[in-house]
Amino acid sequence: MSLLEVRDLNVWFGLPGGGELHAVQGVGFDLDAGERFGLVGESGCGKTTSILAMMGLLPPNASVAGEVSLAGTNILAGGEDSVRPHRWTDIAMVFQGAMNALNPVRTVLSQIAEPIVLHGGSSAVAARKRAGELLELVGIPASSGSRYPHEFSGGMRQRAAIAMALACEPKVLLADEPTTALDVMVQAQILDLLVGLSDEFGLALMLVTHDLPVVAQVCQRAAVMYAGEIVETGTTDALFHYTRHPYTRLLFAATPDLYGTGAVASIPGAPPRLDEPVVGCPFLPRCDSVVERCERERPLLRLVGAVDGATAAHAVACHRDDAGGAGGAGGTQ
Amino acid sequence: MTGEGILLDVADLRARYPVRRSIADRLARRPRHWVRAVDGVSFSLRRGEMVALVGESGCGKTTTAQTILRMVESAGGTITVDGQDITALSQRRLRPLRRGIQMVYQDPYESLDPRFRVRQTVAEPLLVHGLGATRRERDELVAGALERAGLAPAGLYLDRYPHELSGGQRQRVAIAAALALDPVLLLADEPVSMLDVSVRAGVLALLDGLRRDGRLGVLMITHDLSTAAHFADRIAVMYLGRIVEYGPARQVINDPQHPYTKALLSVVPDRDPRRRKTAQILSGETPNPVAIPTGCRFRPRCPIAEDRCAETDPHLKLARGAHPEPHEVACILA
Numbered sequence: 001m002s003l004l005e006v007r008d009l010n011v012w013f014g015l016p017g018g019g020e021l022h023a024v025q026g027v028g029f030d031l032d033a034g035e036r037f038g039l040v041g042e043s044g045c046g047k048t049t050s051i052l053a054m055m056g057l058l059p060p061n062a063s064v065a066g067e068v069s070l071a072g073t074n075i076l077a078g079g080e081d082s083v084r085p086h087r088w089t090d091i092a093m094v095f096q097g098a099m100n101a102l103n104p105v106r107t108v109l110s111q112i113a114e115p116i117v118l119h120g121g122s123s124a125v126a127a128r129k130r131a132g133e134l135l136e137l138v139g140i141p142a143s144s145g146s147r148y149p150h151e152f153s154g155g156m157r158q159r160a161a162i163a164m165a166l167a168c169e170p171k172v173l174l175a176d177e178p179t180t181a182l183d184v185m186v187q188a189q190i191l192d193l194l195v196g197l198s199d200e201f202g203l204a205l206m207l208v209t210h211d212l213p214v215v216a217q218v219c220q221r222a223a224v225m226y227a228g229e230i231v232e233t234g235t236t237d238a239l240f241h242y243t244r245h246p247y248t249r250l251l252f253a254a255t256p257d258l259y260g261t262g263a264v265a266s267i268p269g270a271p272p273r274l275d276e277p278v279v280g281c282p283f284l285p286r287c288d289s290v291v292e293r294c295e296r297e298r299p300l301l302r303l304v305g306a307v308d309g310a311t312a313a314h315a316v317a318c319h320r321d322d323a324g325g326a327g328g329a330g331g332t333q
Numbered sequence: 334m335t336g337e338g339i340l341l342d343v344a345d346l347r348a349r350y351p352v353r354r355s356i357a358d359r360l361a362r363r364p365r366h367w368v369r370a371v372d373g374v375s376f377s378l379r380r381g382e383m384v385a386l387v388g389e390s391g392c393g394k395t396t397t398a399q400t401i402l403r404m405v406e407s408a409g410g411t412i413t414v415d416g417q418d419i420t421a422l423s424q425r426r427l428r429p430l431r432r433g434i435q436m437v438y439q440d441p442y443e444s445l446d447p448r449f450r451v452r453q454t455v456a457e458p459l460l461v462h463g464l465g466a467t468r469r470e471r472d473e474l475v476a477g478a479l480e481r482a483g484l485a486p487a488g489l490y491l492d493r494y495p496h497e498l499s500g501g502q503r504q505r506v507a508i509a510a511a512l513a514l515d516p517v518l519l520l521a522d523e524p525v526s527m528l529d530v531s532v533r534a535g536v537l538a539l540l541d542g543l544r545r546d547g548r549l550g551v552l553m554i555t556h557d558l559s560t561a562a563h564f565a566d567r568i569a570v571m572y573l574g575r576i577v578e579y580g581p582a583r584q585v586i587n588d589p590q591h592p593y594t595k596a597l598l599s600v601v602p603d604r605d606p607r608r609r610k611t612a613q614i615l616s617g618e619t620p621n622p623v624a625i626p627t628g629c630r631f632r633p634r635c636p637i638a639e640d641r642c643a644e645t646d647p648h649l650k651l652a653r654g655a656h657p658e659p660h661e662v663a664c665i666l667a
Contacts, residue, residue, distance in 0.1 A: 017664055216606045217602040259586070270499055
């Protein structure tokens with residue numbers, strides 16, 4: 001049994017004027033303590049919706065089905081009442097753009113101390129001491145806590161946002177695009193911090209991002225999402241070197257490589273609408289290796305043989321047996 | 334510097350912003366402070382070329398572009414476009430030349446007017462500059478620009494609003510609006526950083542194709558070294574208002590000379606999990622350009638700084654070794 005097990009997660013959004021948008025379609029994965037897992041995909045693929053569902057933080061027009069088990073307990077079983085005891089204390093989240101959501105008129109330290117009082121029942125003095133320790137943990141001198149957010153650089157604000165998520169000592173941290181608005185050097189500093197936290201304290205880290213190279217360097221395993229579902233999952237090594245899904249391969253080929261000399265190609269077309277049922281493979285209109293079966297039948301995620309070097313389960317939702325072509329994305333550039 | 338076919342020549346360009354003084358500062362007659370956002374930048378660009386200005390936020394790359402556009406007045410140096418010094422031209426005399434220098438902004442979700450159809454967005458610059466005598470003529474220019482920007486057939490897009498377009502299509506509309514004036518110089522400020530990975534390559538290939546046609550040159554501002562490595566002819570790495578390394582793109586990437594460039598390259602994540610570099614993570618962030626360190630401005634964060642780095646402010650000089658094209662570095666230890 002893994003620390004976090006997500007099974008068959010589905011999210012529908014009710015649309016004004018009737019109709020439903022099936023934003024997350026049967027997503028599932030495991031995450032162990034100290035492990036770093038990447039959830040990769042482009043905007044609108046359902047990655048943020050998936051983790052908001054895991055936190056029980058979706059708006060009222062969303063309906064959720066599936067299981068999110070923490071150490072064997074399904075926290076989605078009883079709605080808000082069953083999520084609340086676990087939210088922040090067992091599973092916490094750094095929201096996208098959290099660094100820009102700090103309260104500008106309160107000091108950083110007091111903002112980190114507040115949830116500690118609310119959730120842990122600590123005294124104000126103890127909470128402030130704890131907040132100082134948390135700041136030190138993320139690499140900010142506790143004495144800087146008396147400053148206001150505008151006196152912090154972007155990187156420091158992001159560190160403060162991470163400290164806030166860690167306030168109740170969660171076992172699982174979901175980080176939504178934690179480095180997207182940051183410069184490459186500051187990005188390296190923040191990723192270094194997150195890797196350190198998972199190595200040192202056994203924090204299970206889920207990195208949600210559109211940035212494949214970041215996942216390749218930080219995570220051991222990853223899942224690629226497209227149109228609300230996971231289309232390929234495995235070790236980051238297998239995803240790059242033994243790519244099976246055409247979307248994964250094309251996504252790698254669309255990412256410029258510092259030392260690569262081959263062409264960088266965009267993927268023509270756009271993802272399908274999710275407010276109407278998709279017949280066949282959702283990637284079909286953009287795919288470069290369609291077979292006849294793709295039009296009729298939606299491919300389900302199936303295990304593919306562990307190729308040498310790829311030990312952990314490698315699964316793909318594609319009808320082609322040799323999906324992705326020879327040698328993986330590593331061979332295309 | 335004047336040379337064959339030089340389209341844009343920037344020499345020792347400087348730009349500064351005043352720091353706001355409090356009333357107390359004024360009463361005490363304390364001196365005004367300046368942010369030296371661009372502090373002696375020189376480079377040139379030929380027609381058909383793409384040069385990338387690379388650096389972290391606050392390094393002065395966007396101010397450099399705004400100064401070339403004369404949106405920010407320079408505090409020194411010269412800007413020569415197509416052989417004409419535009420640094421001190423009056424706004425009236427600048428106007429016909431400004432047509433030839435167009436800007437593409439970072440965020441096509443913000444830069445397009447949501448109430449304008451594509452047709453209006455692309456026709457607007459024509460009206461501003463009094464081009465296209467009749468509506469029919471303007472329509473032809475608009476359609477031509479859209480198709481040049483890869484939105485063909487133009488008829489499919491003319492009557493759409495921005496919200497009906499994808500991110501990539503929006504940026505192509507913004508590029509079409511710039512192309513409508515048939516510019517010789519395109520300044521692209523982080524043209525793909527707001528777009529999805531799968532469409533970025535298409536927009537970059539479009540800019541690449543435009544300059545390869547030879548009608549214009551592109552100055553691309555980006556923080557993404559991989560993009561610069563792929564598409565630019567030359568890369569200028571900026572730090573605190575100065576170019577610290579300048580040379581052919583491949584050479585700067587494969588054989589970096591400046592310790593800052595080396596550190597930046599070491600932290601660019603690789604797509605291949607097996608290729609792990611020893612990341613050289615610099616502590617802190619770019620210092621405040623109000624108080625630029627003495628001597629070498631990179632000294633406080635430099636992993637190899639020596640005492641003598643505090644004494645001289647290094648200027649660009651030719652890097653060691655024989656290079657077919659000049660590769661310059663501003664470091665006394667390189």
